[in-house]
Amino acid sequence: MSTPSPAEMRSVLLDLTRRRGPAKTVCPSEAARSLAPDGWRDLMEDVRQEAYRLADDGLVDITQQGRAVDGRTARGPVRVRLR
Template sequence: MDDAGPALERAIDALLDARAPGATICPSEAARAVDPEGWRDLMPQARAAAGRLAQRGEVEVTQRGAVVDVATARGPVRVRRAGR
């Protein structure tokens, strides 16, 4: 899947909409929703999609509970609605 970015952004939104306020998701959940078989290959795009949503102020990307820049974060991150 060449440009899964928009689909990943929609998946992140849908997953967060389905969760309780303040709950988080892993970018891998969005990748799995878009391509259940090839989700691992989508992980860089899933993180980038979370980063774009964070730049627009729609979500926050966290690591160990602290807000981070997904572009520079190393290791696992979580995504939550902004301001939670």
């Protein structure tokens, strides 16, 4: 299995958030599972980093308990929401 590119990760994250809608969130693991059903855990950090870049670009929010946070400094699970 080849590692998905950053562009593929971005595409999946954006597709999932768009399908879910602006009031809902997705877990980064959903994107990782979509990209690599058997090896998704190995992708988690890369998918999270790509989600943070999408937030930097103003396309999504990284959230915890419904509030936007900086994913790079947040502790614990985060979710991704369309901005």
